[in-house]
Amino acid sequence: MKGTYLGEFEEVVLLTVGILQEEAYGNAVKEEIIERTNRNINLSAIHSALYRLEGKGFLESTMGEATQQRGGKRKKIFRVTSYGQRALISSKELREGLWISYKPLKLSHT
Amino acid sequence: MKPFLPIWPTKLISWWCDIDYREEVLGDLEEEFYQSVEVNGVKSAKRQYWWTVLKSLRPYLRKSSHQIQNYNNPNPIDMFKNYFKIAIRSMVKQKLYAGINVMGLGIGLACCLLIGLFVNHELSYDNFHENADNTYRVGVDYSYNGTSGKMAMTPTALLPSIQREFESVENGVRVFSIGMFSPVAIQNGEDQYQEEGFLYVDSTFFDVLTFPLISGDPAKALTEPNSLVLSESTAQKYFGSLDVIGKSLSVNNKEFLVTGVAKDVPDNSHLTFDILASFSSLLSAKKEIWRNANYTTYVRLNDSADMTQLSKGMDDNIREVMGEEFFAGGNEFSYYFKPIKEIHLRSEIEAELEPQSSIKYVYIFSLIGLMILTIACVNYMNLATARSVDRGREVGMRKVLGAVRKQLFYQFIGESFVITISAILISILLVNFLLSPFNLLTGKVLNMGAVFTPMFLLAILVIMLVVGFLAGAYPALVLSGFKPAQVLKGSFKMAGSGAWIRKGLVVFQFGISIFLIIGTIVIYKQLNFMSDKKLGYTKENVLVLPMDKKMSADFEIIKGELLRDQEVINVSAGSDSPVEVVGGYSIRVNGLNEENSLSINAVIVDRDFVNTLEMELIAGTDFTDSDFELSTLENEDDRQHAFIVNEELLEQLFISTDEAVGMKAEINGRKGEIRGVVKNFHFAPLHRKINALAMFIEPEQYNLMLIKLNSTGISQTLDRLEGTWKELVPHRPFEYEFLDQEYDRLYQAEQRLGKIFTVFATLAIVIACLGLFGLVSFTAIQRAKEIGVRKVLGASVSGLVVMISSDFAKLVLVSFVIAAPLGYYAMNSWLLAFEYRVNVGMFPILASVIIAVLIAFITISFQAIKSALLNPAEVLRSGE
Numbered sequence: 001m002k003g004t005y006l007g008e009f010e011e012v013v014l015l016t017v018g019i020l021q022e023e024a025y026g027n028a029v030k031e032e033i034i035e036r037t038n039r040n041i042n043l044s045a046i047h048s049a050l051y052r053l054e055g056k057g058f059l060e061s062t063m064g065e066a067t068q069q070r071g072g073k074r075k076k077i078f079r080v081t082s083y084g085q086r087a088l089i090s091s092k093e094l095r096e097g098l099w100i101s102y103k104p105l106k107l108s109h110t
Numbered sequence: 111m112k113p114f115l116p117i118w119p120t121k122l123i124s125w126w127c128d129i130d131y132r133e134e135v136l137g138d139l140e141e142e143f144y145q146s147v148e149v150n151g152v153k154s155a156k157r158q159y160w161w162t163v164l165k166s167l168r169p170y171l172r173k174s175s176h177q178i179q180n181y182n183n184p185n186p187i188d189m190f191k192n193y194f195k196i197a198i199r200s201m202v203k204q205k206l207y208a209g210i211n212v213m214g215l216g217i218g219l220a221c222c223l224l225i226g227l228f229v230n231h232e233l234s235y236d237n238f239h240e241n242a243d244n245t246y247r248v249g250v251d252y253s254y255n256g257t258s259g260k261m262a263m264t265p266t267a268l269l270p271s272i273q274r275e276f277e278s279v280e281n282g283v284r285v286f287s288i289g290m291f292s293p294v295a296i297q298n299g300e301d302q303y304q305e306e307g308f309l310y311v312d313s314t315f316f317d318v319l320t321f322p323l324i325s326g327d328p329a330k331a332l333t334e335p336n337s338l339v340l341s342e343s344t345a346q347k348y349f350g351s352l353d354v355i356g357k358s359l360s361v362n363n364k365e366f367l368v369t370g371v372a373k374d375v376p377d378n379s380h381l382t383f384d385i386l387a388s389f390s391s392l393l394s395a396k397k398e399i400w401r402n403a404n405y406t407t408y409v410r411l412n413d414s415a416d417m418t419q420l421s422k423g424m425d426d427n428i429r430e431v432m433g434e435e436f437f438a439g440g441n442e443f444s445y446y447f448k449p450i451k452e453i454h455l456r457s458e459i460e461a462e463l464e465p466q467s468s469i470k471y472v473y474i475f476s477l478i479g480l481m482i483l484t485i486a487c488v489n490y491m492n493l494a495t496a497r498s499v500d501r502g503r504e505v506g507m508r509k510v511l512g513a514v515r516k517q518l519f520y521q522f523i524g525e526s527f528v529i530t531i532s533a534i535l536i537s538i539l540l541v542n543f544l545l546s547p548f549n550l551l552t553g554k555v556l557n558m559g560a561v562f563t564p565m566f567l568l569a570i571l572v573i574m575l576v577v578g579f580l581a582g583a584y585p586a587l588v589l590s591g592f593k594p595a596q597v598l599k600g601s602f603k604m605a606g607s608g609a610w611i612r613k614g615l616v617v618f619q620f621g622i623s624i625f626l627i628i629g630t631i632v633i634y635k636q637l638n639f640m641s642d643k644k645l646g647y648t649k650e651n652v653l654v655l656p657m658d659k660k661m662s663a664d665f666e667i668i669k670g671e672l673l674r675d676q677e678v679i680n681v682s683a684g685s686d687s688p689v690e691v692v693g694g695y696s697i698r699v700n701g702l703n704e705e706n707s708l709s710i711n712a713v714i715v716d717r718d719f720v721n722t723l724e725m726e727l728i729a730g731t732d733f734t735d736s737d738f739e740l741s742t743l744e745n746e747d748d749r750q751h752a753f754i755v756n757e758e759l760l761e762q763l764f765i766s767t768d769e770a771v772g773m774k775a776e777i778n779g780r781k782g783e784i785r786g787v788v789k790n791f792h793f794a795p796l797h798r799k800i801n802a803l804a805m806f807i808e809p810e811q812y813n814l815m816l817i818k819l820n821s822t823g824i825s826q827t828l829d830r831l832e833g834t835w836k837e838l839v840p841h842r843p844f845e846y847e848f849l850d851q852e853y854d855r856l857y858q859a860e861q862r863l864g865k866i867f868t869v870f871a872t873l874a875i876v877i878a879c880l881g882l883f884g885l886v887s888f889t890a891i892q893r894a895k896e897i898g899v900r901k902v903l904g905a906s907v908s909g910l911v912v913m914i915s916s917d918f919a920k921l922v923l924v925s926f927v928i929a930a931p932l933g934y935y936a937m938n939s940w941l942l943a944f945e946y947r948v949n950v951g952m953f954p955i956l957a958s959v960i961i962a963v964l965i966a967f968i969t970i971s972f973q974a975i976k977s978a979l980l981n982p983a984e985v986l987r988s989g990e
Contacts, residue, residue: 027142030138030142042161043142043166044162063134066137069141070138071115071140073136073140074133074134075134076133
């Protein structure tokens with residue numbers, strides 16, 4: 001089913017939201033991912049992913065507090081839903097399953 | 111100092127971004143910008159800002175396709191879906207009411223559609239002529255010796271003379287419907303037929319009137335004497351093919367050549383024909399004669415024709431032709447032009463070529479259709495408002511959740527449309543099934559094709575909109591007006607005014623039904639009266655057969671032979687049937703009115719006419735043998751006539767019966783004396799008063815033969831007579847009609863009206879009862895608890911039935927009080943069209959109220975008994 005598929009970037013965003021807990025809003029998620037992955041990511045990509053995940057039901061959101069730095073605009077705080085969590089876990093299990101069966105490449109000495 | 115956010119990208123993103131995302135997205139952007147300013151400097155930050163904004167211009171920031179519900183801007187489609195769903199659900203839940211509604215409305219609409227088809231057809235008469243708007247029939251308005259009237263008969267000279275004198279007359283045609291006087295005998299080898307639809311017409315016929323030819327040249331087909339144009343079906347009848355040009359037929363023993371085949375006459379033509387013969391075949395066509403008016407004249411005028419000037423010119427002509435003395439003493443004679451399209455419905459002429467309809471019937475029909483539709487609409491209104499208790503909670507809930515009255519109004523109007531559309535579909539199905547019985551009833555040949563014309567479909571659409579709105583508006587207003595707090599609290603009761611309107615509507619429905627019942631009964635009363643009326647002659651067991659010149663010459667021999675059959679009581683002949691004498695003559699009685707002749711009707715008869723028809727002589731004698739001999743002398747100048755006159759004639763001349771016998775008199779040049787006086791008999795439809803009438807013998811003018819038979823074993827007698835006939839009159843078929851059939855035909859329109867009233871009165875009462883039934887069963891449910899409590903406290907079943915029924919019975923009585931006087935008045939004025947008529951009397955009134963109350967009571971008691979018999983424990987236990 002289309003809705004339950006979790007893309008690589010989506011998985012990263014979802015996990016990051018889980019890490020950031022109460023501070024999981026657009027810009028913070030972006031900073032965190034840049035810091036952890038060293039990838040150059042545009043804010044728009046983060047927004048797009050967040051809303052998509054919310055649409056799929058993996059995330060839910062509430063309006064958070066406003067800060068001076070944001071020109072008095074409120075943050076939207078995202079939280080992983082239990083459904084989202086299940087999707088993360090099943091994705092992890094899938095990988096682990098794959099890892100168990102994985103035959104590492106034998107380096108040949110020539 | 112803190113740098114400013116770049117203005118343009120901010121504006122851009124605000125514009126792009128949906129209001130729901132705007133705050134957080136702009137906030138994130140702004141936060142990122144100031145972080146970037148600190149790390150990378152203003153320039154780089156601005157560049158990044160721009161870039162991010164541009165990359166954000168993607169659909170995910172547009173209107174939500176996400177689950178985030180948008181409460182400020184609800185999606186109306188969903189709402190309508192919900193309305194529709196609720197409408198269907200409430201119909202399914204209340205199958206009875208929905209069924210009554212849809213069926214009632216469907217039947218009503220079907221009636222309306224049928225009547226619409228009928229009216230549409232009536233109004234379409236003669237529209238098919240290419241120049242229908244400029245084509246007229248010349249009529250005559252006359253007043254002569256005290257009798258006045260209109261007729262469409264003109265002399266042969268009229269058309270040529272007006273064509274010569276008035277430029278505005280583009281073209282014209284004379285039509286002589288010989289078949290109207292007596293059917294024409296046509297022979298093709300061995301086959302012989304009698305044709306009534308036989309017209310002699312000028313060669314311009316196809317130019318003035320639009321009757322397309324299948325073969326033959328329209329301009330030349332009827333120029334030569336003795337040429338014939340057959341209609342398609344007549345050609346098939348005689349030759350079995352359409353390729354008939356050049357073949358010949360014998361018309362009254364004269365050879366005619368077929369020169370063309372015309373398409374069959376459309377059923378909406380006032381003028382119909384099976385065979386057309388060239389006018390030049392007639393002797394009378396050779397001369398222009400003013401004195402003998404037997405021809406119908408149609409003319410096409412040009413657009414600039416000035417009608418008043420034209421009529422005036424013609425009036426002047428007439429004065430010249432008729433001579434001034436004709437107009438002395440208040441006699442009038444003037445021509446007028448009747449638009450061809452108006453002939454069918456507004457002819458006002460008694461002796462039409464074919465019986466025409468009347469605009470009166472179109473109005474009556476439309477009115478009935480409208481009434482029935484109204485009854486059906488009223489049903490819907492009534493049931494919908496009655497059911498409002500059920501829907502009350504729904505309305506309350508919707509209002510609490512923010513629905514405004516307008517929305518609820520549209521919701522219920524919409525429901526009414528759902529019902530109306532279903533009803534229309536059902537009605538079209540019904541029309542499909544009912545069309546052929548309806549055609550029998552009205553004598554029309556309508557088909558479904560007429561329903562699916564653009565105009566008619568448009569009409570259906572309009573009806574749908576009007577009915578859907580009218581029927582739905584009131585319940586919608588009532589329902590949408592509920593106060594949520596009241597309905598939801600449960601203390602909700604139907605508003606008093608609502609009940610009042612509902613009662614009014616029931617009264618209205620039954621009023622219409624009672625009106626129609628009265629109408630039906632009165633029409634049948636009059637019809638019975640007419641068929642039982644003592645006419646002054648006996649119409650039973652009399653055969654009527656058309657005669658021609660040859661038969662007239664041999665009449666005495668034929669008569670003698672026929673009389674040899676012992677079942678033949680009497681044989682006679684005449685110019686007209688006693689059922690309707692049209693011949694107009696004038697009489698001068700010596701020493702009485704030699705200056706001013708009296709205009710009378712006269713029928714030329716054989717000497718046994720009075721006996722054959724069993725008329726009663728009150729003075730003098732029947733024709734004697736010497737009368738017969740004297741009035742049939744070879745030389746017309748030597749003839750001595752004897753006249754038998756009716757009482758009315760004596761009355762108009764102020765002669766007593768005793769002195770009348772033997773008086774010398776003269777009828778249109780025929781000299782003679784009054785031989786006998788016959789009791790007044792009805793020789794015209796009962797619409798008209800009995801006029802003065804005379805009878806005299808003149809064998810040259812016999813048009814029909816009358817044979818009086820014994821009432822026993824008629825079919826054997828007829829078989830025997832047919833054999834005798836074949837020997838006596840080999841050139842004419844033995845095609846007969848009974849005199850009483852002919853009599854009944856006079857009142858075809860009334861009989862039809864009677865049948866139609868019966869059908870529609872039945873329908874009206876059925877629909878009204880459907881509505882009443884629904885309403886009563888609804889009240890029964892509403893009052894279930896009350897009934898339960900009453901029962902517990904000791905009320906009897908019969909007492910309860912009376913209690914429930916009496917409310918509605920009262921309404922029926924009220925409607926009676928309103929409708930009965932209206933019905934009385936309307937039917938009384940209908941009866942005024944008859945000179946001889948019944949009184950409305952008490953019977954129809956009483957019968958109507960008894961029928962209405964009885965039917966209503968049966969309808970009501972069905973439900974009333976059901977609810978009265980219910981076990982009170984069941985009703986009272988349920989927690990609701």
